[in-house]
Amino acid sequence: MTDCGIWLVRPESEALALALQERLGGVLYRPWLNTATGQKQQFAAAYRQHAQWIMIAAGGIAVRFLDGLAQDKHSDPAVVVLDEAGRFAVSLLAGHEGGANRLAYRVANAIGAVPVITTATEALKPLVVGIGCRKGVTAGQVAAAVHQALGDRQLNEVREIATIDLKAHEPGLLEFCGQHDLPLRVLASATVAARPWVTKVSDWVQQNVELPGVCEPCALIASARGRLIVPKMALDGVAVAVVEDNM
Template identity: 90%
Template sequence: MTDCGIWLVRPESEALALTLQQQLSGDLYRPWLDTATTQKQQFAAAYRKHKQWIMIAASGIAVRFLDGLAQDKHSDPAVVVLDEAGRYAVSLLAGHEGGANRLAYRVANAIGAVPVITTATEALKPLVVGIGCRKGVTAGQIAAAVHQALGGRQLNKVREIATIDLKANEPGLVEFCEQHDLPLRVLASATVVARPWVTKASDWVQQNVGLPGVCEPCALIASTRGKLIVPKMALNGVAVAVVEDAL
């Protein structure tokens, strides 16, 4: 049994659940196969068997299933709710302490959904940092470029790092995010192509990535009400842009 359970409410979610299982691993639950008990009863019996849950269901169903089960944010399993269309991954329970916020990012990155985080610890951080980088850059190179772009702003004010899918597994970028406990938001290249918001297009990026730019559009797309406060700054193979939430 893995740390993560994937709960399907309907057979129609099977393909989405299998994609998640392939990307993230996890045990699939198909409660409709057991006609002796209700889904709510089955979920209650399985609730403590995993440290994390991904529920492919409406949020209302998830809330009803969780009724009476949650006890303490330090011990409750993390619960992320994903709609059946795979559009939004909502951190519902044990967001910060239990890891549901990070799980929401992992789910979102795996299928191209939008992570929804509502805990004040993360939601009140006003900055999103967009990053584009050349292959093989180190975590140290990324850190130097990010600190240059932030200027006097503190890294603990950054809500998330945003990049494109081509860089989702770039070792230096992943290491930097892990070192500084920053969630990595991965955007599909097709999404960035549709909104190529750049102050100055890059011939190198266009030739090698097929986009006019990476860091600026990624940061702006990730922050729906943000304003570009630091246009693209490049340092040693790393390009960084900073967006701040508008009041």
Template identity: 80%
Template structure:
């Protein structure tokens, strides 16, 4: 949970109020409503943002990316000290890590925003973009970090954890301590998908009666990995170990 000093949530228009309140409720932060100042025009709002820019180490700007870029004009100085900036469109579809992705934590903030809103996290830093693997995971309640580590390593086989771009699971498993600890220990973002989204795309090599009974889905790890990496190929179907199920999808890349 971020406090008001950690993160600023900048609304360009009052239409974003409901979205901002959801973010504040789940993530914390201070909401800025620049239109409440009388007679302010867009140029003046840009000046307001410039004055507030250094108040927080992280920003969520709910606006078009073009607006955010214009607001930032002349403000960034150094990647080691600039605040992180994530841009979220007003429909809550895309959470873009725009500035200070690594050093400022914008990449991770983009995932946190995406997990709250159902948006797609957009990370363009080369370190993440060049990692080809997405690991889908499902687990029994209370699975330990050791159990999760063993299952992931089994599924990866000779592939390495440093090839993994993100972990993906359903909302019912978003707060599993073992899974969160695994992601923290291995510096991996966790992509959380709505169960309804997974239900709409039930790609599984073999449905599980147990998973269907417990969570109402034919499978978790395979569809999560495929949804998170839509141009990928399932290279490791569901592999289960000690109550943890893992699937691996490899991004096939862009080709002419």
């Protein structure tokens, strides 16, 4: 079983699919090339050949394709649905156990989409932590700064970590997220620049990243209903802000 299949419903999605394949790998399916068999039947035949699926389609099409295929959340392939405009990566099937939630973040980070997670385990976590850091910080430095910012709050209340694209591959940040099973949401610098709200401009960040700040706007953008409960706190090269959902 190869890891990931990318299912295109229409040839108009090919450029988006190729961009995903370049960044994430996977096998592309172009079902319109097989005129003898309908797409739903082709998908059913290929369904168990991959542990993960990215389907570039409308949600209704994905639901119809999956009709009768899902059996158990512990064994079903993970399915993420991506709209053809590349705006939303929706974890549709086998979200927590099968890894669709993590896949949704990978897809979203690869093309600048918004990850959509609906499983209760993740959705009920109220905190988003925004992080900015200097190059080369360790996972321990990130952990110390996050724990300082959280205070009496716990890591198991954190839904996701948010940062900018310039820090998407920072080893210490990735290691910290991996150690604590926290998804990393990566925001384009242009997105952050369009919403540059900060409690205090950082001269260092302005000079080196050309933004007034990172951790506060990242956390606020990642939480649409959020309110800033911990403004920027800096420790040993790591800046952290905490936003809580305002229900």
